[in-house]
Amino acid sequence: MFNNLSEKLDKALHVLKGHGSITEVNVAETLKEVRRALLDADVNFKIAKDFTVRVKEKALGQNVLTTLQPGQLMVKIVKDELTELMGGDAEGLNLSANPSIILMSGLQGSGKTTFSGKLANFLKTKKTKKPLLVACDVYRPAAIDQLHVVGEQIKVEVFSDKGNTDPVAIAKAGVAYAKANGFNVVIIDTAGRLAVDEAMMTEISNIHKAIEPQETLFVVDSMTGQDAVNTAKAFNDVLNFDGVILTKLDGDTRGGAAISIKSVVNKPIKFIGTGEKMEAIDVFYPSRMADRILGMGDVVSLVERAQEQYDEVEARKLQKKIAKNQFGFDDFLKQIQQIKKMGNMKDLIGMIPGAGKMMKDIDIDDDAFKGIEAIIHSMTPLERTNPSVINSSRKKRIGSGSGTSVQEVNQLLKQFDQMSKMMKMMQGGKGKAMMQAMKGMK
Numbered sequence: 001m002f003n004n005l006s007e008k009l010d011k012a013l014h015v016l017k018g019h020g021s022i023t024e025v026n027v028a029e030t031l032k033e034v035r036r037a038l039l040d041a042d043v044n045f046k047i048a049k050d051f052t053v054r055v056k057e058k059a060l061g062q063n064v065l066t067t068l069q070p071g072q073l074m075v076k077i078v079k080d081e082l083t084e085l086m087g088g089d090a091e092g093l094n095l096s097a098n099p100s101i102i103l104m105s106g107l108q109g110s111g112k113t114t115f116s117g118k119l120a121n122f123l124k125t126k127k128t129k130k131p132l133l134v135a136c137d138v139y140r141p142a143a144i145d146q147l148h149v150v151g152e153q154i155k156v157e158v159f160s161d162k163g164n165t166d167p168v169a170i171a172k173a174g175v176a177y178a179k180a181n182g183f184n185v186v187i188i189d190t191a192g193r194l195a196v197d198e199a200m201m202t203e204i205s206n207i208h209k210a211i212e213p214q215e216t217l218f219v220v221d222s223m224t225g226q227d228a229v230n231t232a233k234a235f236n237d238v239l240n241f242d243g244v245i246l247t248k249l250d251g252d253t254r255g256g257a258a259i260s261i262k263s264v265v266n267k268p269i270k271f272i273g274t275g276e277k278m279e280a281i282d283v284f285y286p287s288r289m290a291d292r293i294l295g296m297g298d299v300v301s302l303v304e305r306a307q308e309q310y311d312e313v314e315a316r317k318l319q320k321k322i323a324k325n326q327f328g329f330d331d332f333l334k335q336i337q338q339i340k341k342m343g344n345m346k347d348l349i350g351m352i353p354g355a356g357k358m359m360k361d362i363d364i365d366d367d368a369f370k371g372i373e374a375i376i377h378s379m380t381p382l383e384r385t386n387p388s389v390i391n392s393s394r395k396k397r398i399g400s401g402s403g404t405s406v407q408e409v410n411q412l413l414k415q416f417d418q419m420s421k422m423m424k425m426m427q428g429g430k431g432k433a434m435m436q437a438m439k440g441m442k
């Protein structure tokens with residue numbers, strides 16, 4: 001996420017981060033570089049210019065150069081301004097009505113259908129709501145099918161009416177169905193077009209008038225940069241929407257949309273989409289995003305994601321197994337699956353302060369665990385619970401079964417052995433011995 005921008009800002013702020021004396025001249029030079037970095041990230045020219053002017057004014061106002069740690073203060077000012085630019089505080093959804101109606105708008109392919117599913121899943125699991133999805137794309141039957149597939153996947157009911165060509169009527173019928181059947185949130189997925197056009201705007205505005213949603217959300221593909229901002233403006237002029245959803249932030253987006261959208265339409269970004277899976281949704285926190293852009297990581301979100309996957313009962317079972325030396329490959333597999341549920345690896349690593357920069361040239365694919373999983377899947381139940389039985393002929397069989405080499409099998413066995421020892425030590429509180437063991441690990 002935003003690798004290029006992070007790298008450029010890091011370079012721009014290098015001097016201020018304590019790598020040289022700070023003078024009025026290099027502060028000015030730094031700000032010029034910051035502006036260049038923002039422009040390269042496709043941030044609107046005026047926004048980038050105003051941003052640096054504000055940072056400069058603040059720096060002057062706080063007499064940065066005379067403070068004890070001018071560099072750090074400057075970085076803080078940049079961070080605060082970046083946070084402010086992206087919206088200040090996080091803003092949630094208004095779900096006070098029963099049912100609360102949420103209308104999705106946006107261009108075709110922006111990710112409306114996917115996000116509708118993600119949001120329904122999010123509200124169901126986190127806010128214990130009972131959502132209903134309503135399919136209002138009357139032009140593409142495939143779009144209705146897609147929403148049904150999503151609904152099945154997350155176990156949320158989908159309301160549709162395939163023969164009906166009137167999206168307003170479907171939306172109204174969907175809301176009536178929700179009221180009659182005890183759904184307290186209605187998420188209405190609408191049809192998008194390839195570009196902003198009058199027919200689409202009239203249609204969405206008619207749906208909007210007819211159902212009076214509590215939340216009208218505008219979904220936009222962050223990869224489209226400045227176009228995203230222009231489209232947002234066009235939709236906002238017609239719908240006066242309540243919030244923006246930025247999708248595809250997991251890709252190689254330059255970041256311009258995330259930074260500029262709030263100041264152009266004066267509406268908060270409420271959620272971001274970070275992948276194709278239903279779990280790849282995050283509440284948008286401007287301050288955490290600023291931390292990430294400035295390479296400071298986002299430990300809070302990382303811990304939150306870990307907590308979401310944390311199952312106390314399972315954790316206790318695991319603890320007992322470790323204590324009894326019974327931690328096997330099946331348990332290991334479960335752990336891997338839990339990590340995978342937390343999101344894609346590059347994204348997770350980017351949340352660790354400093355790690356994003358360190359790992360920027362290393363290609364971490366989402367299937368980083370594929371080899372390990374294949375090896376474990378090729379083991380027999382006995383081998384999984386009791387790896388010591390794995391002799392050389394078993395290793396050969398596992399290697400050919402998993403499409404890996406005997407060396408790879410050996411490597412995994414060795415790492416697993418070291419890890420088991422380490423976990424045992426952690427249980428016993430033998431910190432020093434654990435450090436010794438860790439030295440031998442990759």
Ligand SMILES: Nc1nc2c(ncn2[C@@H]2O[C@H](COP(=O)(O)OP(=O)(O)OP(=O)(O)O)[C@@H](O)[C@H]2O)c(=O)[nH]1
Pocket residue numbers: 106107108109110111112113114115137143190191192193247248249250251272273274275276280
């Ligand atoms: N990588 C990534 N892909 C996404 C994300 N959100 C959606 N997609 C993908 O983007 C494509 C378009 O998403 P849809 O949800 O079908 O878009 P839509 O806005 O409903 O499009 P129409 O129904 O055609 O109007 C699909 O292939 C999704 O899997 C995201 O956050 N990250």
